[in-house]
Amino acid sequence: MSQIIIDPIRKPRTTSGTVSITPIPNKARQFGFVPDLRHCKAGDLILSCSVKPGFLEKHIYRIQTRAGFSAEDSRWTHAAVFLYEDFIVEAVPLRGVISRTLYSDIPESVLRVRRSPGLHDNERYKIALCAQRMLGTRYNIKAALSLGWRAFLSGMWDRAWFPSINSVIICSKVFYDAHVEITRKLLSGCPISDLVMPAHLSATSDLQDINVPWVKLS
Amino acid sequence: MPERETRIEFSGTVVRIEADGFGIIKFDHPIGPSSNTLGFFSSSTSSALPFDDLRPGAHVIGMAEADERDIAAIKQLVVTSRST
Numbered sequence: 001m002s003q004i005i006i007d008p009i010r011k012p013r014t015t016s017g018t019v020s021i022t023p024i025p026n027k028a029r030q031f032g033f034v035p036d037l038r039h040c041k042a043g044d045l046i047l048s049c050s051v052k053p054g055f056l057e058k059h060i061y062r063i064q065t066r067a068g069f070s071a072e073d074s075r076w077t078h079a080a081v082f083l084y085e086d087f088i089v090e091a092v093p094l095r096g097v098i099s100r101t102l103y104s105d106i107p108e109s110v111l112r113v114r115r116s117p118g119l120h121d122n123e124r125y126k127i128a129l130c131a132q133r134m135l136g137t138r139y140n141i142k143a144a145l146s147l148g149w150r151a152f153l154s155g156m157w158d159r160a161w162f163p164s165i166n167s168v169i170i171c172s173k174v175f176y177d178a179h180v181e182i183t184r185k186l187l188s189g190c191p192i193s194d195l196v197m198p199a200h201l202s203a204t205s206d207l208q209d210i211n212v213p214w215v216k217l218s
Numbered sequence: 219m220p221e222r223e224t225r226i227e228f229s230g231t232v233v234r235i236e237a238d239g240f241g242i243i244k245f246d247h248p249i250g251p252s253s254n255t256l257g258f259f260s261s262s263t264s265s266a267l268p269f270d271d272l273r274p275g276a277h278v279i280g281m282a283e284a285d286e287r288d289i290a291a292i293k294q295l296v297v298t299s300r301s302t
Contacts, residue, residue, distance in 0.1 A: 130262075137238035177240050181260055184287040192242050192256060193233040193274075 003072060003202075004209035006035045008107035009051055012214035019215045021086075021103070028106040029217060035111065036215045037086050037102060043127030044082040045114040045175050045207060047198055048105060049075050056093075060198075069199040076112065076198040079171040081131040081178070089132045091139045091170050099132075114207040116179060116187075123182055130178035138170050172196045225293065226250055228257065229279045235272050243278060243292060250284025257282045259292035271297040 012033050021034065028034055050057055057077040064074035080090035086101045105111060119127075173196040176187060187204045190196050201207065226249045235241035239261040248255050259267055272278075280295030 134236070134238050134240065138236055173236075177236065180258055180289060181240065181262070184258075184285075184289050184291065186256070186288040192244075 003112060004211050006111040006113070006212055006214075008033075008110070014213070015216045016213040017215050018218045020218045024217070025101070025104045025106070027108070028103045031107040032217055033214045034103050034106055034217060035212045037212070039210060039212045040082045040113055041115065041121070041124050042082060042084055043116075043119075043124035043131070043178075044210065045201055046080040046082055046088055046102065047076040047112040047114065047202055048078045048080070048109045050077075051108055051110060053077070064197055064199040067197070067199070069197075069203060073199040073202040075110075076202045079175055079198045079201060081128055081135075081171075081175055082113070083128050083132070089128075089135060091135055091174075097132075097135045097139045111212075112202070113210040113212050114201065115210050116183065116185070116206065117208050119183065126182045127178050130181055131174050134174045134178060135170065138174060169195050169197065172198050172201055175201060224250060224285070225281050225283050226290075227279070228282050228290070228292075229277070229298075230257065232272055232274055232276045232278060234274050235269075239267070239269060241272060242289075243295075245290075249282060250290055252284070252286045252288075254282075254284045254288070254290040256288070257284075257290035257292045259295065267292075267295060268297055271300060273300060276300050 008031065015033065016036050024034070053061065060077040061074050065071065078090070080088040082088050083099065086103055087099050088102050089097065089099045091097050176190050176196045179185070179187060185206070186192070187206045189204045190200045228245050228249050230243040230245040233242045233244050241259050243257045243259070245255055245257060276297050277299045278295045278297050280292060282290040282292045284290040
């Protein structure tokens with residue numbers, strides 16, 4: 001199934017209108033278009049990858065393809081959770097857990113919005129809040145290592161990359177766990193005892209892609 | 219709220235536990251109306267859990283609420299043997 005993505009590489013030809021947003025990051029303003037985030041809901045999964053992937057992202061891509069994922073699913077190297085308006089929450093290497101505007105990804109990242117269908121709005125907000133709570137607690141490398149990850153990771157990851165890749169793992173797994181805790185539904189294809197990677201969340205058929213059109217900035 | 223939720227005894231093995239207290243248990247035998255093989259616990263669904271003794275591989279018994287959904291919610295548990 002083809003993915004519905006927000007791709008700034010191809011300058012948007014069609015938009016759903018014109019909006020005035022203030023403040024907005026300079027790069028996004030210079031680009032002239034932003035995704036119409038009114039189509040997003042709390043608890044939505046935001047997958048992303050850089051338009052020009054760096055060394056770390058290429059490394060994550062290789063790990064995911066080596067784990068058996070298609071190139072289309074392996075391209076996603078970061079996961080975040082949508083909160084409200086234009087805010088997302090995520091774990092970022094060295095900076096820890098942060099909330100920021102999703103507009104700051106424009107035009108340097110390709111985005112994909114995925115959603116669990118059939119949930120009430122209050123469940124979506126609970127997923128967002130649950131993920132925010134879990135991220136705040138889990139972004140602690142000492143805690144992660146003490147839970148036995150060190151032994152597991154040594155066989156799968158290059159340890160030198162662990163601090164950076166840790167945030168990728170934590171974001172993906174937190175979305176999965178928050179979804180399980182609030183909905184008590186498992187996402188097909190995602191491991192329960194293993195590391196959940198962005199590619200798992202890309203490949204699962206239990207999340208639906210959301211079409212988020214571009215809007216022109218006035 | 220699901221209509222057929224029932225509280226059922228279980229035994230199983232801790233598959234994983236996270237720093238915030240979220241964890242997953244694999245049941246020794248399926249439980250509940252939809253034969254759940256997995257249950258989860260967290261600080262928000264279970265009032266008093268022996269977090270200090272919970273480790274992946276630990277064997278536990280307890281009570282869980284199960285319904286037609288994929289995974290049961292652990293309400294109480296006791297560690298019967300720690301992981302080796």
